[in-house]
Amino acid sequence: xxxxxxxxxxxxxxxxxxxxxxxxxxxxxxxxxxxxxxxxxxxxxxxxxxxxxxxxxxxxxxxxxxxxxxxxxxxxxxxxxxxxxxxxxxxxxxxxxxxxxxxxxxxxxxxxxxxxxxxxxxxxxxxxxxxxxxxxxxxxxxxxxxxxxxxxxxxxxxxxxxxxxxxxxxxxxxxxxxxxxxxxxxxxxxxxxxxxxxxxxxxxxxxxxxxxxxxxxxxxxxxxxxxxxxxxxxxxxxxxxxxxxxxxxxxxxxxxxxxxxxxxxxxxxxxxxxxxxxxxxxxxxxxxxxxxxxxxxxxxxxxxxxxxxxxxxxxxxxxxxxxxxxxxxxxxxx
Amino acid sequence: xxxxxxxxxxxxxxxxxxxxxxxxxxxxxxxxxxxxxxxxxxxxxxxxxxxxxxxxxxxxxxxxxxxxxxxxxxxxxxxxxxxxxxxxxxxxxxxxxxxxxxxxxxxxxxxxxxxxxxxxxxxxxxxxxxxxxxxxxxxxxxxxxxxxxxxxxxxxxxxxxxxxxxxxxxxxxxxxxxxxxxxxxxxxxxxxxxxxxxxxxxxxxxxxxxxxxxxxxxxxxxxxxxxxxxxxxxxxxxxxxxxxxxxxx
Numbered sequence: 048x049x050x051x052x053x054x055x056x057x058x059x060x061x062x063x064x065x066x067x068x069x070x071x072x073x074x075x076x077x078x079x080x081x082x083x084x085x086x087x088x089x090x091x092x093x094x095x096x097x098x099x100x101x102x103x104x105x106x107x108x109x110x111x112x113x114x115x116x117x118x119x120x121x122x123x124x125x126x127x128x129x130x131x132x133x134x135x136x137x138x139x140x141x142x143x144x145x146x147x148x149x150x151x152x153x154x155x156x157x158x159x160x161x162x163x164x165x166x167x168x169x170x171x172x173x174x175x176x177x178x179x180x181x182x183x184x185x186x187x188x189x190x191x192x193x194x195x196x197x198x199x200x201x202x203x204x205x206x207x208x209x210x211x212x213x214x215x216x217x218x219x220x221x222x223x224x225x226x227x228x229x230x231x232x233x234x235x236x237x238x239x240x241x242x243x244x245x246x247x248x249x250x251x252x253x254x255x256x257x258x259x260x261x262x263x264x265x266x267x268x269x270x271x272x273x274x275x276x277x278x279x280x281x282x283x284x285x286x287x288x289x290x291x292x293x294x295x296x297x298x299x300x301x302x303x304x305x306x307x308x309x310x311x312x313x314x315x316x317x318x319x320x321x322x323x324x325x326x327x328x329x330x331x332x333x334x335x336x337x338x339x340x341x342x343x344x345x346x347x348x349x350x351x352x353x354x355x356x357x358x359x360x361x362x363x364x365x366x367x368x369x370x371x372x373x374x375x376x377x378x379x380x381x
Numbered sequence: 382x383x384x385x386x387x388x389x390x391x392x393x394x395x396x397x398x399x400x401x402x403x404x405x406x407x408x409x410x411x412x413x414x415x416x417x418x419x420x421x422x423x424x425x426x427x428x429x430x431x432x433x434x435x436x437x438x439x440x441x442x443x444x445x446x447x448x449x450x451x452x453x454x455x456x457x458x459x460x461x462x463x464x465x466x467x468x469x470x471x472x473x474x475x476x477x478x479x480x481x482x483x484x485x486x487x488x489x490x491x492x493x494x495x496x497x498x499x500x501x502x503x504x505x506x507x508x509x510x511x512x513x514x515x516x517x518x519x520x521x522x523x524x525x526x527x528x529x530x531x532x533x534x535x536x537x538x539x540x541x542x543x544x545x546x547x548x549x550x551x552x553x554x555x556x557x558x559x560x561x562x563x564x565x566x567x568x569x570x571x572x573x574x575x576x577x578x579x580x581x582x583x584x585x586x587x588x589x590x591x592x593x594x595x596x597x598x599x600x601x602x603x604x605x606x607x608x609x610x611x612x613x614x615x616x617x618x619x620x621x622x623x624x625x626x627x628x629x630x
Binding site for chain 2: 238242243244247248250251253254255257258259260261262263264323324
């Protein structure tokens with residue numbers, strides 16, 4: 048009789064240790080449990096080919112933006128303007144191709160370069176001019192939104208005819224294109240964050256800014272670089288969305304939706320806002336959970352309104368769990 | 382007669398209206414351990430930050446091995462063999478012991494970190510120095526104050542530094558842990574190829590491990606004597622006398 052609870056206790060402890068050591072695991076468990084729940088409550092519709100594609104298409108842009116957000120959060124910064132960069136970039140392509148006659152591929156490169164420049168500006172304002180990133184990127188959010196709405200008259204535009212066909216398929220229109228881009232981005236930045244000097248220095252700057260400076264790490268360079276990464280990933284997500292829905296819509300990220308979804312995904316995935324720790328794979332899983340929730344609620348026929356309730360609860364719960372887990376990791380006791 | 386490892390001549394530094402260093406002249410011989418003491422605000426930390434390339438002096442000259450140098454950055458000072466263990470230790474809690482040991486001089490294979498080699502070398506090096514850390518893969522956050530200090534010192538030693546600056550290495554540390562750090566410094570001294578400047582508050586410990594002691598007061602060196610010729614009481618009296626003068630003014 049006594050042996051059983053003891054064994055159960057050890058097993059629970061072991062699972063606990065596993066979850067603590069590999070923190071993405073707990074998020075993965077939630078994502079899987081949610082899939083099982085929605086699969087049963089929708090009589091098997093949830094895991095059909097078509098619906099999985101829907102979920103993938105909802106996950107991909109949020110996850111791509113969330114990867115950039117993770118890099119910044121680990122760095123101890125944030126970017127609220129990244130959603131507008133996503134909305135603006137396809138318009139830049141449209142302007143370049145349709146107004147100035149630039150061929151499609153150079154136009155794409157140019158648009159992404161402009162996004163990188165926006166990230167650079169954010170980084171310089173935050174590091175050299177010492178404006179906290181929350182305020183700095185709030186400013187650039189409104190500024191860029193103004194640019195977007197003024198230049199587009201707040202009307203959607205057509206995908207440039209020259210981009211139709213192969214380029215459009217590769218850049219998001221093909222069924223699984225955006226998911227493949229997303230997985231490549233996640234894999235790449237998982238390696239960058241955990242296996243490269245850039246990642247190590249990003250963690251160091253976010254974990255101990257003074258110490259990193261004293262160790263000779265070029266703190267400003269790291270931060271500016273991560274703002275550029277976030278903006279370029281925003282641009283990529285915006286392009287994929289525009290090509291997928293076959294229209295350039297100023298409202299895609301023009302609201303705060305894409306930015307907030309990405310931050311939520313990063314946080315639910317286990318990235319702390321304090322800087323110094325975070326996970327790219329967690330952000331992907333966080334984005335997946337959010338997509339599952341929205342999609343599953345749709346299928347069940349629950350109105351979209353309670354979705355916000357669940358989202359808010361999920362963010363708070365994962366932050367609390369985060370605090371608890373990091374304390375556990377640090378001290379070995381809660 | 383060989384030139385000193387480090388020579389500081391008439392160095393001054395102001396921060397706006399505040400004069401941190403008025404006129405500092407001191408030297409550090411090869412293989413010597415120099416204790417730098419002084420009251421809070423005497424300019425000790427500013428001096429260290431100039432010597433490690435973090436601040437630039439407004440006036441004065443630094444020479445390394447007799448060659449005049451202008452330290453452009455912390456990296457530049459490091460390339461000249463000057464390494465610093467800061468009061469804050471410059472350790473990143475979220476990183477492992479071995480990543481901290483190699484912070485900003487990581488070993489790589491192509492673009493990727495060579496974790497295996499860094500882990501092995503960190504383990505060997507810490508063992509060489511008599512520092513016992515169970516697992517170098519553990520996060521620094523989990524270590525005790527003494528272990529953290531030991532890692533910071535070991536890191537400076539590992540960097541092939543010829544001049545090591547220790548800013549309050551024994552602050553916020555228990556007697557037992559402090560002893561371990563002092564042992565580490567003595568082991569370094571026996572190696573003979575490293576010159577060390579220690580900033581300290583605890584005069585007994587300074588006399589214990591240093592060859593010579595300098596007193597910094599109001600941004601200038603007012604006292605310079607071998608530790609063999611000075612007692613704790615004498616040092617205390619000097620600082621107390623300064624304190625009394627300060628009260629009268």
